[in-house]
Amino acid sequence: MGLRTAALVSLLATSMSACGGSKEKARELTELGTFREDYDTLVQNAMQAYSPRYSMVMDEEIRKVVEDYIPFEKIKDLRIEAYAAHLQADELDAAIRAHDHPEQAQSTFADTPEGRGFSDKIFDADEAAQQAFQNEFKERDPAIVKKLDAMNKKFDH
Numbered sequence: 001m002g003l004r005t006a007a008l009v010s011l012l013a014t015s016m017s018a019c020g021g022s023k024e025k026a027r028e029l030t031e032l033g034t035f036r037e038d039y040d041t042l043v044q045n046a047m048q049a050y051s052p053r054y055s056m057v058m059d060e061e062i063r064k065v066v067e068d069y070i071p072f073e074k075i076k077d078l079r080i081e082a083y084a085a086h087l088q089a090d091e092l093d094a095a096i097r098a099h100d101h102p103e104q105a106q107s108t109f110a111d112t113p114e115g116r117g118f119s120d121k122i123f124d125a126d127e128a129a130q131q132a133f134q135n136e137f138k139e140r141d142p143a144i145v146k147k148l149d150a151m152n153k154k155f156d157h
Helices: 003-032 035-053 059-069 072-086 089-100 102-111 113-153
Strands: none
Touching (some): 003 089, 035 113
16 A cells, blocks of 8 residues: 555544544533423424414323424434534534533633634534424424324314
8 A cells, every 4th residue: 555545544534533523522512511401492382383273182292293203312413413514523522611611611702713703613503403403394394284183183073
């Protein structure tokens, strides 16, 4: 194997492991944050949107349908993918450290151009995750509506 080939193989191996590392770091960051509460809020908002159309179906039944069609783990994976796609492993490490030491992070992010740029990247990653959720929701909405229609019809007799 020539020197060029060895260098290329090494570069590919490094990039592949960095990608996997980014995904694991993105998972760690997602699990540190308030993702469970974020998911619950998303489900609550969806439930409130459906509730007026399905007055005969209890809110908790609507919640169950939404959670069945848009499960927690699926939405969590969408956020992890968005973080891994938008942030490098070292940036994810910085975000994890910021979570562990919020008082230091706040001043660094607000007071330095690098910090503000990093905050923008985090914001972009969150926006991408939100867009992925919205796309997922739009895709599954017809099935949710069909299920809720069927549940509502049981009470129409």
